[in-house]
Amino acid sequence: MEQAPCISQIASLLAEPKRTAMLWALMDGSAKSSQELATLTGLSPASANAHLARLTGGGLLRVEARRGKRLFRVAAADVSTAIDALASTTMASAARSSPQASPLTLAAPAPLRHARLCHGHLGGELAAQLYQRMIAAGWIERHELRTQVTVKGAQHLAGLGIFTQALALPLVCDCFDWSQQQPHLGGALGAGLLQLFLQSNWIRAVNESRALLVSDTGLAEITRLAVPDAL
Template identity: 80%
Template sequence: MEAAPCISHIASLLCEPKRTAMLWALMDGSAKSSEELATLAGLSPASAIAHLSRLTGGGLLRVDTRRGKRLFRVAAADVSAAIDALASTTMASAARSTPDVLPPALLAPASLRHARLCHGHLGGELAAGIYLRMLEAGWIDRHEQRTDVTLAGMRHLAQLGIFTQALAAPLACDCFDWSQQQPHLGGALGAGLLQLFLQSGWISAVNASHALLVTDIGRLEINRLAAL
C-alpha cells in the first residue's frame, strides 16, 4: 500500500462543501476576493479566510494582488481538470444509481455552461448544439450505445479539413454533458473539431480554467456547422 498515490490530502480539502463551493465559483477562470467568495459560499469573512488559506496552502488556489487587494483564483489547469472530472463522475454515478431519474443539472458559471474543455473535446451548450445538429443532418447516427459517423458526415467533415479515416479509435462517442443533461460529441472526432475551432481562432482558453471564450465570428461559424 505504500506505493499507492497519496491523494487523501487533496481529497480532504475537497470533501468540505463550503470549500468546493468556492472552488466551483472560480472554475470560470475568474479571480475573486475573500469577501465575494464568503458571500457565494454562505460563510462569515473569518471562516472564508480560514478555508481559503487551506486551499491556497494545499496548492489548489493562488493569490493575485491588484491595487493592494488579494484575489483568489484556481492555481493551475490540473485543478480545473480534477474538479470537472468530479462533476462528470457525480452526474454519471447519480445516473447509474437511479437510472430512471434524471439527476438535476449542476449549476455553474455561465461561461462554463456555454463552452468548456471536456476530456480533450468541446463541452457545454455549444457542443450539445453541434451534436443535435449533426444527428438531425445525418452526419452521425446512434445505435444504442454506439455513435457512428455516416458517409454523408465523412464527406462534410472532409470539406472542413477533418479526415475521419486518419483519426484514431474511438472515432465518435457520446459524452454526457453535466451542465446540459444531454450528450455532446467525444472521441477523436470531438477532439478534431475542438482543434479546428482553436486553430481557426473561433475559441480560446481562459487562464487555467476549462472555460472557453467564443468570439462573435466563432459563434456564427460554429452554429453553421451541420445546420440544415
C-alpha cells in the same frame, strides 16, 4: 500500499462543502476576492479566509495582488480538470444509485455551461447543440449504443479539413454532458473539431479554467455547421 499515492490530503480539502463551493465559483477562470467568495458561499469573512488559507496552502488556489487587493484563482489546469471530473462522476453515480429519480442538476458558472474543455474535446451548450445538428443533418447517426459518421458527414467534414479516415480510433463516441443533461461529441472527431475551432481562433482557453471563450465570429461559424442550408 506504501507506494499508493497520498490523495487523502486533497480529498479532505474537497470534502468540505464550502471549500468546494469556492472552487466551483472559480471554475470559469475568474479571480475573486475573499469578500466575494464569502458572499457567494454564505460565510463570514473570517471563516472564508480560513478556508481560503487551507485551499491556498494545499496548492489548489493561488493568490494574485491587483490594485492592493488579494484575489484568489484556481492554481493550475489540473485542479480544474479534477473538479470537472468530480462533477461528471457526481452525475454518473447519482444516476446509477437512483436510476428512477429525476436527473441531478449542477448549477455551474455561465461560461462553463456555454463552452468548456471536456477530455480533449468541446463540451457545454455549444457542443451539445452541435451534436444535435449533426444528427439532424445526417452527419452522424446512432445505432443503439453506437455512434458513427455517415458518408455524408465524412464528405462535409473533409470540406472543413477534417479527414475521418486519417483519425485515430475511437473515431466518434457519445460523451454525456453533465451541464446539459444530453450528449456531445467525443472521440477523435470531437478532438479534431476542437483543434479546428482553436486554430481558427473561434474559441480560446481562459486561464487555467476548463471554460472556453467563444468569439462572435466563432459562435456564428460553429452555429452554422451542420445546419440544413449547409447540406
